Amino acid sequence: MLAHGSGCTICVMKRQLLSGNEAIARGAWEAGVHVGTGYPGTPSTEILEALKDYPEVYTEWSVNEKVALEVGIGASLAGGRTLVTMKHVGVNVAADPLFTISYIGVKGGLVIVSADDPAMHSSQNEQDNRNYAHAARMPMLEPADSQEARDFTRIAFELSEKYDVPFLLRSTTRISHARSIVSVAERAAPGRPAGFYRNIRKFVMIPAYARLRHVAVEERMEAIARDADELSLNRIEEGSGGIGFVTSGVVYQYVREAFPDAPILKLGMVYPLPENLIRTFAKSVETVVVAEELDSFFESRIRAMGIPVRGKEFYPRLGELSPGRVRAPLVRAGLIPATDGGEAPTAPAITVPPRPPALCPGCPHRTVFGLLHELGMKVTGDIGCYTLGALPPFSAMDTCVDMGASIGVAQGIEVAEGDAYKRDTVAVIGDSTFAHSGITGLINAAYNGRESFVIVLDNGTTAMTGMQPNPFSGTRISGEGAFALDYGKLAEAVGIDRERFRTVDAYSKEEVERAVRELATLDKLKLLVVKGPCVILRRKQKKEAS
Ligand SMILES: Cc1ncc(C[n+]2csc(CCOP(=O)(O)OP(=O)(O)O)c2C)c(N)n1
Structure with a gap:
């Protein structure tokens, strides 16, 4: 450090x-x-x-x-x-x-x-x-x-x-x-x-x-x-040519690269907008083009000021721009001659074989998803490395909405299916996500008398974002030891009895299988914690120790 x-x-x-x-x-x-x-x-x-x-x-x-x-x-x-x-x-x-x-x-x-x-x-x-x-x-x-x-x-x-x-x-x-x-x-x-x-x-x-x-x-x-209007973070960069660009952030870099000599109003403060500065800039050029990624945020507001402006007719509302993507639509529309300013920068012609993401070899999440695939259960999923359980070969996740959603969505399926509900739905969530916003869903299930079956995949870290500790890990951002939240006491606090709360070893297929099969048949709320350290974390810790 x-x-x-x-x-x-x-x-x-x-x-x-x-x-x-x-x-x-x-x-x-x-x-x-x-x-x-x-x-x-x-x-x-x-x-x-x-x-x-x-x-x-x-x-x-x-x-x-x-x-x-x-x-x-x-x-x-x-x-x-x-x-x-x-x-x-x-x-x-x-x-x-x-x-x-x-x-x-x-x-x-x-x-x-x-x-x-x-x-x-x-x-x-x-x-x-x-x-x-x-x-x-x-x-x-x-x-x-x-x-x-x-x-x-x-x-x-x-x-x-x-x-x-x-x-x-x-x-x-x-x-x-x-x-x-x-x-x-x-x-x-x-x-x-x-x-x-x-x-x-x-x-x-x-x-x-x-x-x-x-x-x-x-x-x-x-x-x-x-x-x-007076803030130095907003600046007009003078230039030549009839088109003046209004832009901000990384798109400013793309515009500057694609049009080295163009006039640009670069906005450092993107809200609220400097109306007088925009008017001054618009008067100094023939056409104002707004180059912005995603929404028509500047364009709509500038148009509402009564200033004629163009933008989304050239640029998509989806994804990222690039120097080439900023320039090409203006060439196609005839606003810029194809020869003006040289060729548009294009992406290097390298073809990389597609590599779909997959759970790491040795990942503790693999056992559960292999099993859920075999059992053909409906799996309400959550966000983390384990979301990869949705992809082949497991194909064992049926929903993924936002952090913590797995537990609520499972309850919704249960109440909508009513008498036809067969206890064939399981909510799968990681430890960090459970602490983030899963616990409130668990309380909701307990309070409303649901039969939800919740599996927490505890790999000892927040793996997806690069191994940050969380309230179950026993450490803090500084690396010092910390209180670690106790699943057993949490289960007890929401009224889950001993039969319906289990902790098993992620690396023992037999243990995991027995627990999932048994818990899935039981009524009332059930919590299964599948514990096994993230392989990458283990490797990292070994390296640091040696
Ligand atoms: C609201 C929100 N905050 C942060 C994130 C980024 N994020 C995605 S998954 C995740 C947590 C993953 O940790 P865990 O649930 O422990 O699963 P793991 O990746 O370790 O398997 C985070 C922080 C997000 N998608 N949504």
């Missing part, structure tokens, strides 16, 4: 090669961040993993994104500068506190990172979280490389305190994971957080006070929108 700080050889270097995620951590540390919380999820995970190695910062993997934000809110209200990190779907989980902290505001700067995943490299959907900025009335910054990731994070803390509002920082997979050179600085002397002081009318959102705060929220957003 790196021990950053004074004396650290990396920290004294003024220029470092950093991924976007590492640069966000660096920017937060330089800004004097006191607290960093989050829940792992690609492409956001490495932010907190990098931040934990800096001194003078408390970091934690929280049990889920909602709790991560709530811990962050408490830290901010006690005066601490706070960073909260999650992937785009994590913001859905955290949406409840997100919308109300917008009303409450901050004490210490609060920056919430939403790492979006256009093209779904590692996600179950491809939602565009710029929409959250509008919906929650929260400003959002979007960096276009690692330097900006560091700079914007620092600025976001300052602006958060200036405007009394949490700032959203959006990255996408290419920004989070690409590395580039970053000029860095020392940590600001943040001092100790001032501590929590009562302010009931501002912090307690009962309707009477929330109505007042909503007025303040709208006034604040108007003020930020006015100031956005």
